[in-house]
Amino acid sequence: MKILTGTLRGRPLSFKPNRRLRPTSDKTRKAIFDMLRGSIEGGRVLDLFSGTGALGIEALSSGAMFVTFVEVKRAHARAIQDNLKKLHLCDKTEVIVADVVAAIQRFLKEEKKFDLVLMDPPYGEGLGSKALVVLAQSKILSKEALIVFECRESEALPNIDNLECVKDKVYGDTRIVIYRCA
Numbered sequence: 001m002k003i004l005t006g007t008l009r010g011r012p013l014s015f016k017p018n019r020r021l022r023p024t025s026d027k028t029r030k031a032i033f034d035m036l037r038g039s040i041e042g043g044r045v046l047d048l049f050s051g052t053g054a055l056g057i058e059a060l061s062s063g064a065m066f067v068t069f070v071e072v073k074r075a076h077a078r079a080i081q082d083n084l085k086k087l088h089l090c091d092k093t094e095v096i097v098a099d100v101v102a103a104i105q106r107f108l109k110e111e112k113k114f115d116l117v118l119m120d121p122p123y124g125e126g127l128g129s130k131a132l133v134v135l136a137q138s139k140i141l142s143k144e145a146l147i148v149f150e151c152r153e154s155e156a157l158p159n160i161d162n163l164e165c166v167k168d169k170v171y172g173d174t175r176i177v178i179y180r181c182a
Helices: 027-035 055-063 073-085 100-109 127-137
Strands: 042-047 065-070 091-096 114-119 139-153 163-169 174-181
Touching: 027 055, 027 139, 027 163, 042 055, 042 100, 055 065, 055 073, 055 114, 065 073, 065 100, 073 091, 073 163, 100 127, 100 174, 114 127
Parallel strands: 042 065, 042 114, 065 091, 114 139
Antiparallel strands: 139 174, 163 174
């Protein structure tokens, strides 16, 4: 796996294949960052359900000021930290080992704000929809924040009053929905 966009384009990312880890495909990742072009520079990014960390690292490569990675599995969080060290990105990042909902509540208490949220939850478990609702109800999103939500093409998503869908694209069996705070 390689970084596909920005200043770190072409640099490799290390991760051990795992049947429970489903990294975003290169085609889909490239499409996401093409859609976000001009929306990342200088922003604070939250990468929820980080997995390999590839989405957050792409955001850093594309000019994000700071990325917070949230991953519940310690082994995956360690792999993200290893990649960040290898790419000399530790000063622009933090990696939190926690459940996504608990992390959102923590950020609320810390009064953190994010300009972009990247969400690639496990497919078919309902975790993503639950986290999306909690995220939209929290006050951790900046005024013009964007949320990129990756799910299975057939997955029904909740209708959330304060989020406006600005893009909804399908790539194979993967659906990318981009929301803006309304």
